[in-house]
Amino acid sequence: MNIWLSFFLALLSGTLATLAFPPANFTWICWVAWTPLISALWFGHLGKHNLFKLFALGYLAGLSFFWISLFWLHEVTTGGWLLLGFGLSVYPALWALFVGTVGMPRQQDSTDNRIWLNSWNNLYRAALGAGAWAALEWLRGLLFTGFGWNAQGVALHHVVPLIQIADITGVYGVSFLIIMINLILVMTIRRLILEIRHYGVRPHWDFTLTLLLTAGAFLYGLRQIMSHAPAKLISTRIACVQAAVPQVLKWDPAFDEAILENYRTKSQAAIRLRPQLLIWPEAATPHPALLDDRDRGMIQNLAQSFPGDFLLGTIHFQGDQSFNSAVLFTEHGQNIQLYSKIHLVPFGEYIPLRHSFPIFAWAVGTLIPNDFTPGSEPVVFSMQSVPLRIAPLICFEDTLGSLARLFVLKKASFFAVMTNDGWFKRSAGSEQHLANAVFRTAEFKLPMVRCANTGVTCFIDRFGYVTQQLSDPQDGTFGSGILVGELQIPTNPTPTFYARFGNIFAVSALLLTGIVAAFHCGAFYWVRRSRI
Structure with missing residues (x-):
């Protein structure tokens, strides 16, 4: 796969992902929208400057997603719409960098005779990548005043039973499921291609268990809807x-x-x-x-x-x-x-870093001459x-x-x-x-x-x-x-788990993926040092 095809796949993923949100509302597409980007990250043969290219692929996917899905912002401020897209695209870029390195599955998985080990390894990689996505979405809604609009889980707003797990995980748990299925789909298709060509198709449990996890979330939602009855x-x-x-x-x-x-x-x-x-x-x-x-x-x-x-x-x-x-x-x-x-709207009720970066105020023009003050x-x-x-x-x-x-x-x-x-x-x-x-x-x-x-x-x-x-x-x-x-x-x-403990799911995902990333970087450093 050449680099230009990889860039095209990145742009395609961001574009497909927007179709799962209003006004298109093609909800089903969220389950496959990110597979082109994942394929480019894993099979793109990026060559030199690999880390930069991984980041660039994620950034392109982010630009296409945010600029298209947030296009309505241009009705107020074209400059603010463009700047917001530039800023928010850093998060999918960081995710692409993580998935293309730490989350990269071993290429020999499909030839390993230890079927369960392979399946669990795929599940681990998929859960790791999905956890990184959930963690970065949470950070997107938190850092630099935060703009968490259109988390991936929001694509399922019409599938009410499936979003009930939000009373435990927040919207980030729903995003986790979506991204995990995207990742496991790419792994499954890649493995099937190799097995059909060379080794014969054998049963694997990673895809099945991922579907069972999603079905379990759906059944949990049905149970909540049917049995959750307040006292009055x-x-x-x-x-x-x-x-x-x-x-x-x-x-x-x-x-x-x-x-x-x-x-x-x-x-x-x-x-x-x-x-x-x-x-x-x-x-x-x-x-x-x-x-x-x-x-x-x-x-x-x-x-x-x-x-x-x-x-x-x-x-x-x-x-x-x-x-x-x-x-x-x-x-x-x-x-x-x-x-x-x-919580004021950036580029709507105030201009972030107005005095530190005057270009932001220049881009918005006279629309926001003065900033609102946030409540205490x-x-x-x-x-x-x-x-x-x-x-x-x-x-x-x-x-x-x-x-x-x-x-x-x-x-x-x-x-x-x-x-x-x-x-x-x-x-x-x-x-x-x-x-x-x-x-x-x-x-x-x-x-x-x-x-x-x-x-x-x-x-x-x-x-x-x-x-x-x-x-x-x-x-x-x-x-x-x-x-x-x-x-x-x-x-x-009665307070829900999410009400009592907040974003413990997203915070845990951030800590775990951070630990794994740190371990990976440390191991890479020691391997390089030992070769010197």
Whole structure:
């Protein structure tokens, strides 16, 4: 295999992997998408500068995956989209370097008569490579403020039984299964080719055991769905207002009154259906809801007109600092609870390393003249209409399991997401956002309500099934309207393994693969030294 074919296979893998995600949603392709890259890493005959070429192959695969799957970001900032792709591609590049060296299976495996030894060796190599992938995905969501969007496991967001293992491993355990099958497929096909040509086909157990592992995860999910029953569920009536205010009008003072009237009219229609919780999306009001007299007055009038609670997103100021915040009004608007978004969107709400690397600000242009300030701590809201506690997540925060866990540890009963995906117009961004958010329900076995300005307004049960969704034949999920329905919420939920121990699976994978890599490097060093 020449180097150009290897580069083509790397680009092909990244491209195929995007097809498993929205908008294509060819879920099945995730099981084979990375096999071209793995083949290039193992059978590419890269020659001189092997380590650099391994890194380059992974980097190319990463570029094709991130630039295609995150193409909707160009609606906001082409420069930010390009820079983000350059940065995120380092992670698959590091994985390729690991798999092409430490994770490389022995070429003589297919000729070894000790069948079980060969199979276990293949399983070890596949598990090692899958563990490295899970570890790097976790780091991607953590380092440099983190951007964990579209972990490989998210491709299975529609296969709800199979994602239930997330209540133990987080989304990274689902990614582990996907990558392990990709690796074991390449090993199996390579071995079969050699055996057909030279040695005769013999039974091996590595592929079978990998399938059994995946089947076991599926059966675990079915058992969770069928038997996981909290002591008590409260059926809570919730109304979400999706105003579908275009971004070009949202901050134009000439449209302030029209925006408020839009929300007022829809809210009054929702209130007539007697919700216990009324929700507006992220940054709904034209001006800060707690500081502007006109906006505050309209909100107070609505809050006084019904006995339920009123949750909304708004910009908030303290001194010279600006926050993306959520406010809960209870007791007819007399009691106020405030939370400010902790995890801001890079190149959306702030520019990373703005002063250290001015090129980042230059690439984004005038879109983000000033950075938002992150909130200091998670705040769980207490409802007055029913004895429940809300985990208010703003926009991108519902894609972060480690952040959602902080709210769960504070005894949250359910997630309420306020978002505005209107920045990305009618792109795949909003559907991908939902696909990522689904995993928070599976991880913690808590339901979620999502209220979007434009995007996907919906209810999700505690396993990850979307039970209700705002949509119409003409505008799909992007139009305006109200969604009113019942969400079944546990009053005293039992913390899942993931809630109690967090990302112990991903951390363990990082430690184990790090130890193996260190041992491999040490052995390589001593072998080279002994030859001198």
